[in-house]
Amino acid sequence: MTAIYRIEATITAPIEDTEVGDRVVDAVENLFPNAEIDRHEGGIDATTHSLGRFSELLHRQEILDTARSEFFRRQSGPYFSFSLKKQAAFQGVVNFAVGNESELGDIDVEVRVDEPDVESYIDHVAPPTEDGRPITAGDADDRR
Template identity: 60%
Template structure:
């Protein structure tokens, strides 16, 4: 049986004067295809309620351990947040932004988990691995 998740994923991406808004929107939609973006004062914002496409990109890139580390490092209560590079997202890749933001800004994502809990949702999006291979719940 699969679990039912209730999550709110808030996305914000700055759009600088030197950038094409549609390209930034494409970058966001590559990570979150269901995002309906609103353009507000120099940024695109959206809220979605799933991270399946994002999870698939993490699996394909084999960066589940990195993602788990980023998610758990920012976890506070039922919320975790992270930034990803816009250019990598435009190219269909996830590249977590750490340290100083890039010159054009990064895509900021805040995830609030309502059900069941944040740790379980992180396990769903970026499952624990053994030797780089996701561990299924029956393996634990």
């Protein structure tokens, strides 16, 4: 049986006077291609109901443990959030922004999980790993 996930991710990013606004939009679309983007004076606001492409990039870049750490570090109730570097996102690369915000500002993402629960959704987007490889539900069953 396939789990059904109901989430809403809110994405915000400033557009500084020294930046080309279309590049910031492209950066968000590279990581979240299904996002509905609203560009306004000073930045963008976007919403998506899927982190599919983002999850694919986490797997491809082999940064699942880093992602899980960031997600759980900033998890509260049915929400988790994280920040990303714009320049890396423009290149289609996930690079978590930790520490001081960059000069141009970061891409901030807040995810609300309606179903099933936040921990299960994090496991779906960035599954736990063993020896650097994702552990799936089937793998856990094989060990029993």
